[in-house]
Amino acid sequence: MKLHLNAEYLLSKPLTGEGVQKVKKYIAEETKEILVKGVPKEKLSESPKIIDSNISDELISVTIESGTYVRSHAVAIRLKNSLSLLLGKEFKVGIKKVVGKKYTLTLELEKIPKDPIKIPFVDNILIEGNNAILTLNDLDEEFLTKNHVDRIINLFYDKVEAQFWGGKGxxxxxxxxxxxxxxxxxxxxxxxxxxxxxxxxxxxxxxxxxxxxxxxxxxxxxxxxxxxxxxxxxxxxxxxxxLVPFEIWEKTGHLSGSEPEIYYVSPPISRDISVWEEVIDLYKITKKAYVDKIRERMRDPIGGMTYAxxxxxxxxxxxxxxxxxxxxxxxxxxxxxxxxxxxxxxxxxxxxxxxxxxxxxxxxxxxxxxxxxxxxxxxxxxxxxxxxxxxxxxxxxxxxxxxxxxxxxxxxxxxxxxxxxxxxxxxxxxxxxxxxxxxxxxxxxxxxxxxxxxxxxxxxxxxxxxxxxxxxxxxxxxxxxxxxxxxxxxxxxxxxxxxxxxxxxxxxxx
Amino acid sequence: MKLHLNAEYLLSKPLTGEGVQKVKKYIAEETKEILVKGVPKEKLSESPKIIDSNISDELISVTIESGTYVRSHAVAIRLKNSLSLLLGKEFKVGIKKVVGKKYTLTLELEKIPKDPIKIPFVDNILIEGNNAILTLNDLDEEFLTKNHVDRIINLFYDKVEAQFWGGKGxxxxxxxxxxxxxxxxxxxxxxxxxxxxxxxxxxxxxxxxxxxxxxxxxxxxxxxxxxxxxxxxxxxxxxxxxLVPFEIWEKTGHLSGSEPEIYYVSPPISRDISVWEEVIDLYKITKKAYVDKIRERMRDPIGGMTYAxxxxxxxxxxxxxxxxxxxxxxxxxxxxxxxxxxxxxxxxxxxxxxxxxxxxxxxxxxxxxxxxxxxxxxxxxxxxxxxxxxxxxxxxxxxxxxxxxxxxxxxxxxxxxxxxxxxxxxxxxxxxxxxxxxxxxxxxxxxxxxxxxxxxxxxxxxxxxxxxxxxxxxxxxxxxxxxxxxxxxxxxxxxxxxxxxxxxxxxxxx
CATH class of the missing domain: 3.30.930.10 (Bira Bifunctional Protein; Domain 2)
Structure with a gap:
């Protein structure tokens, strides 16, 4: 597994020349702890690395490469925290946001997938020899922080696996x-x-x-x-x-696959009778439910009827x-x-x-x-x-x-x-x-x-x-x-x- | 109550001159039974009348005026049936469709409504002195046959009444x-x-x-x-x-006003997992329900959860x-x-x-x-x-x-x-x-x-x-x-x- 991330840190105001030097020095010499923390001792050779960086007055751009132990997106967030500390204290500069400009995931394959695979947030999937190369662009901080990338990697492998075992009962x-x-x-x-x-x-x-x-x-x-x-x-x-709100199924994991069998429930958009007057009048005249007009007056579903x-x-x-x-x-x-x-x-x-x-x-x-x-x-x-x-x-x-x-x-x-x-x-x-x-x-x-x-x-x-x-x-x-x-x-x-x-x-x- | 209807009968093929004469004669001389059948004896003076007619080779146009006993739309349908019989037997001409081109309902008011009233299918409501004049256009045969007009008249009076008693507990x-x-x-x-x-x-x-x-x-x-x-x-x-389908509430009348309190239920558009793959993947990556994408994959509501x-x-x-x-x-x-x-x-x-x-x-x-x-x-x-x-x-x-x-x-x-x-x-x-x-x-x-x-x-x-x-x-x-x-x-x-x-x-x- 090789995870290659180009991360950008947008600053709250321009850095002075001194600040730029400080950041350069920090990235070059003081990031070791950030990079190895959590890597198993016997795998230190596979620690993530910062392989490139570019500091202008308002933007810090960093390229990180990692294997599976301490992944590039985790490093990007660690780096954000330490840079914030550094710049805030000495230069009163904050980091407005961090963006994963381009994230390339190179994943080894034991089996070559037979059919194309689609995954949300992944802009391109390329099979090259025994590797799959997944490309993601413009990822926000929440995305980098909340295990989304790790889950995408797992999901990719599951989908490859399913092509071989899917439908086999x-x-x-x-x-x-x-x-x-x-x-x-x-x-x-x-x-x-x-x-x-x-x-x-x-x-x-x-x-x-x-x-x-x-x-x-x-x-x-x-x-x-x-x-x-x-x-x-x-x-x-x-x-x-x-009646079970989605929030509960988010926790139980039922949304990992029960969706095609759920009866979804939507409350009315309003209890105000005037909102419903047209639907009620149409019924009173024709004795029919005007389903399209009812649907317009339904809220988004809040969940579904009991599934389990x-x-x-x-x-x-x-x-x-x-x-x-x-x-x-x-x-x-x-x-x-x-x-x-x-x-x-x-x-x-x-x-x-x-x-x-x-x-x-x-x-x-x-x-x-x-x-x-x-x-x-x-x-x-x-x-x-x-x-x-x-x-x-x-x-x-x-x-x-x-x-x-x-x-x-x-x-x-x-x-x-x-x-x-x-x-x-x-x-x-x-x-x-x-x-x-x-x-x-x-x-x-x-x-x-x-x-x-x-x-x-x-x-x-x-x-x-x-x-x-x-x-x-x-x-x-x-x-x-x-x-x-x-x-x-x-x-x-x-x-x-x-x-x-x-x-x-x-x-x-x- | 005065109900003034202009009805048009579109023929399946042009009438001969003889046919036109026959229809003219029928309308002028032989429609009495159609017009009075069902009118109470003491109200015969209020029977509907055909006040105008116009027969071209492909279109019969008739203007009917009635009071409350045997209403103009009922006469229009009776007329369609008898004309069909007449033209079919002798001239092999059918009636392709009947249209209520313009229907003007003049309704006496005991109370003058304080606020404007809206009713589906009614294009205009005019209050003139002690009368309300409702105008409807381009009504199809089902509309004329199935009591829709009668229900519109009742609904209008109910809405006037509600303006005076509504909200009084x-x-x-x-x-x-x-x-x-x-x-x-x-x-x-x-x-x-x-x-x-x-x-x-x-x-x-x-x-x-x-x-x-x-x-x-x-x-x-x-x-x-x-x-x-x-x-x-x-x-x-x-x-x-x-789980109660709309068809049941159509019969019980719950759709006369329970809509603002109903929890609506929609089944999935498909049980095919591939239809849901994106929603499931998004959940697997973010652990969130993507409600907008779920809504896109919901059928129209089939009814609601038990109300009564x-x-x-x-x-x-x-x-x-x-x-x-x-x-x-x-x-x-x-x-x-x-x-x-x-x-x-x-x-x-x-x-x-x-x-x-x-x-x-x-x-x-x-x-x-x-x-x-x-x-x-x-x-x-x-x-x-x-x-x-x-x-x-x-x-x-x-x-x-x-x-x-x-x-x-x-x-x-x-x-x-x-x-x-x-x-x-x-x-x-x-x-x-x-x-x-x-x-x-x-x-x-x-x-x-x-x-x-x-x-x-x-x-x-x-x-x-x-x-x-x-x-x-x-x-x-x-x-x-x-x-x-x-x-x-x-x-x-x-x-x-x-x-x-x-x-x-x-x-x-x-």
Whole structure:
């Protein structure tokens, strides 16, 4: 890696000849500390260097070259600080601004990208032999200070990698499997429920109306999750906001790729009725929503509907120091639906845009979470084996490129602590248990310190804090159950019947 | 009312001289039926008239004048149909289109508007003595057919009326009042809850995070509503969509004025990751949401988040004929929050943008709903008197201009069946019971056949169907209780404690 930066420092007023000499001397003789600070001892030969400088009365121009240890943009900022000190004290001259006029990043390639790569802020990307040469121009101080360049370098390498592993799916590995269970049906639950009139599709893509009998089933799933899993383990209920501002997703990292699935939310530009008079009048006359005129009166989106339930739950602890007697913190939310924009067409209630979940979130010491995960998996197993009596399995699923590039602990059993366990159920209507695609009906993750760090959640004893969560999808639990047990409740497992009771009457249509 | 319309009929090919004669004769001698059909017998003198016509080979131009009975635009459409028949059969000539070239509406005024009035599609409004003269130009057939003109006339009169009554607030009339109860506190609940750390404000305007103790209170309110009110009366739970497309609000009429408070929802323009690559890259580099670039990638809004919970519940019965044995249909939903964009600034949890409600909806014969309303009011009274033991009252609240213009049954006790009963609680922190503003903490409405008609919901015996609903706000129930009973649960009424149990532990922060 070779990072070649031409940085310019614009001064608040012209320097005297004496000042110019002073700066020249400083750059030539006194910048060693700035250049080597932070470079590992065995890599001192790769320290950044100032290879050129040019001082006029109002502008200092410096060319810096670095490798990966202490990068040129960091040097440029260090230099700004020390020059400010020097010029301010002796000559009452300030630095008005620093600009990265031209920044050339030469990056070694292990693989030559097959397709062109585009990256914001990068004006040109040239592949030359085994190097990629990225050129950036006119970078401001914030850009140089805030790790933007480092992230651009990482992003470039990720994009090269994705060209080789992208679209190759996931690495799937079985963790455990329940015993085989003969299903009581091989019919598709959604088709059955529609025929009964218990479901109505709509009103928009991926939404359903759940009439009383199926609502009762969803609520039974909720009750089982609470009584059999959450309460016994000590989880307490909170009610978390369901509209999530971008600021929260900026911290959780959901904006690294969830954008194509988010339902965006915009408040009105004003509550003043006169702003809306035209839209309201048009409706009163035509009985139609004038969508283009509504759009003109919408603010920029402030965020989106719940995509995953946990981000606002972490946000609730933003910047908090929690008394160590509290760990593990065990909370759950079940206060409203989540939304994901899925590809079109009718699909069953197992794949919907609007879905209801219970989301337990846990924060604690690593060993506490490892123990908790075991206990949760035991409770889940109890529910699926003894209450649902269904055939299910758990699997370790990793995006293929991560598995290949060693970004996950796929190779080492001991590193499996962090990561996501997927729960899958056999859906007999899709085919036999060996060949058909099973339904991922819930998951359980330990995410390490990702969110505790992102939200600066601390232990009062300053111990390492991890967190994790588990998405319990009410529709997916329901489909997993119905797909194997059918709709004849007389044949359902006794333990499930205890929770469910009887179907409420469905309203008769003629 | 005088409606003066110049309508033009564009023909598919030129008429022969014979054809022109035929049309002239038809208009002069054979249009009587078209002109008087539907005019009340005693108003025949006010029947519409064709006062001029002009027939060239490709264009028939007609000037129609009418009063309020059978209006000129209706005549223009009738004429189109009969001319089509006449010309098609004998001359193989069709009518390509009909245009309302110029439509002049002369409307009598009881009050002269003080300010200018604007109405979409109306190019000019002139006040002349006691008349308003509205001019519309170039109206297409859909416009003439679909009642647009009639709605414009109504809208004009409403706007005149609003200039006199607008902003004059509401007519408030006491229905009943509980006995006086000495409050156990006069502190503001939200302030208290914030001090305890049980609430956290945000993450966006009018949202709160409810930690376990206050979540437990909200859930207790829900349980009381279900166990004491809904279940005893036979309501069954459904799960209704929480994202509401405009099509539903077009039917319910919420677009007649809710627009300034709606949170609009837009799906992404595409799930294709390449469409979003720039936004995602910008986030990966800067850790910021690029809102302008997100907005460019949002579809037009498809609707909004739940504003009132009932519209999707009526939609579930859209076009359905319900077996008469089912009435009254009694359902409720509690599956997620509602959203209203309220004016800014911090307010307590009694006035929030994101709030949780249980919404019972009932559909049945008028007498069934009248009886049900009585029973619901009894159950509510039991909860507020015997479980909450709070001081509360009910009131009949009508927008002032409606009360004045006789649009409501305010004067007649017997007409009070339809309409909304507001429930209000005394909030001691706001002042004494006589002078302070009480909190409207729930309501109960019978809306007549408004929604059953809008959604064509029918009884199998074709009987008249009414509907109604009641919004039970969990936050407002909670505030009503806490404002009078305080947070010391040892002092709470025994019946409430039975439901509540004990506070869950709140997480300790340091």
């Amino acid at each position: 996931e690495h799937w590995e079985l963790i455990s499997k329940s015993k085989n269970i003969d299903p009581l049906t091989n019919k598709d639950p959604t088709t059955e429920l529609l025929a009964l009139g218990w479901l109505k599709q709509g009103p928009s893509q991926g939404q359903w109306f759940y009439h009383a009998p199926i609502a009762a089933l969803l609520r039974t799933m909720e009750r089982i999750a609470i009584e059999e899993i959450l309460k016994p383990l000590g989880f307490i209920e909170v009610i978390a906001p369901k 339930q946990c981000p606002p739950m972490y946000w609730a602890f933003d910047g908090k120091t929690i008394d160590d007697s509290e760990f593990p913190v065990l909370i759950y939310d079940r206060s409203g639906p989540s939304y994901r924009w899925e590809a079109g067409g009718r699909q069953g209630i197992e794949r919907v845009n609007e879905f209801w979940r219970i989301e337990p979130v846990f924060i604690g010491y690593p060993d506490q979470l490892i123990e908790l995960k075991e206990k949760m998996m035991e409770r889940y197993a109890y529910v699926f084996d003894k209450i649902f009596e269904i055939e299910w399995r758990t699997a370790w699923v990793t995006p293929f490129y991560m598995a290949q590039s060693g970004q996950t602990g796929i190779e080492k059993e001991t590193e499996r602590i962090k990561g996501t366990v997927d729960y899958e159920s056999w859906i007999p209507s899709r085919g036999n248990r060996e060949e058909s695609e099973w339904l991922e009906f819930q998951n359980l993750s330990i995410v390490g310190d990702k969110y505790t760090k992102a939200f600066s959640i601390k232990s009062s004893k300053n111990k390492e804090l991890w967190s994790g969560c588990s998405g319990i999808g009410l529709q997916r639990w329901t489909v997993s159950f119905l797909a194997q047990k059918g709709l004849d409740s007389d044949k359902w497992p006794k333990e499930f019947k205890k929770y469910f009771g009887e179907f409420p009457r469905q309203i008769k249509f003629v | 509401e007519h408030w009339e006491l229905i009943s009042k509980s006995k006086n109860i000495d409050p156990l506190t006069n502190k503001d609940p939200t302030t208290e809850l914030l001090a305890l750390g049980w609430l956290k404000q945000g993450p966006s305007q009018g949202q709160w995070f409810y930690h376990a103790p206050i979540a437990a209170l909200l859930r207790t309110m829900e349980r009381i509503a279900i166990e004491e009110i809904l279940k005893p009366l036979g309501f069954i739970e459904v799960i209704a969509p929480k 919970q009932c519209p999707p519940m009526y939609w579930a019965f859209d076009g359905k004929t319900i077996d008469d044995s089912e009435f009254p249909v009694l359902i409720y939903d509690r599956s997620g929050p509602s959203y209203r964009w309220e004016a800014g600034g911090r307010q307590g949890i009694e006035r929030v943008n994101e709030f949780w409600r249980i919404e019972p909806v009932f559909i049945g014969y008028p007498d069934q709903l009248i009886e049900l309303k009585e029973k619901m009011m009894e159950r509510y009274a039991y909860v507020f008197d015997k479980i909450f033991e709070i001081e509360w009252r009910t009131a009949w609240v009508t927008p002032f201009y409606m009360a004045q213009s006789g649009q409501t049954g305010i004067e007649k006790e017997t007409e009070r069946i339809k309409g909304t009963v507001d429930y209000e609680s005394w909030i001691p922190s706001r002042g004494n019971r006589e002078e302070s503003e009480w909190l409207e903490f729930q309501n109960l409405s019978i809306v007549g056949d408004k929604y059953t008609k809008a959604f064509s919901i029918k009884s199998s015996k074709n009987k008249e169907l009414w509907s109604g609903c009641s919004g039970i706000g969990l936050q407002r129930w909670t505030v009503s209780f806490l404002a009078q009973k305080g947070l010391d649960s040892d002092k709470w009424p025994k019946e409430f404690k039975k439901y509540f149990g004990e506070f869950p532990r709140q997480i300790k922060f340091v």
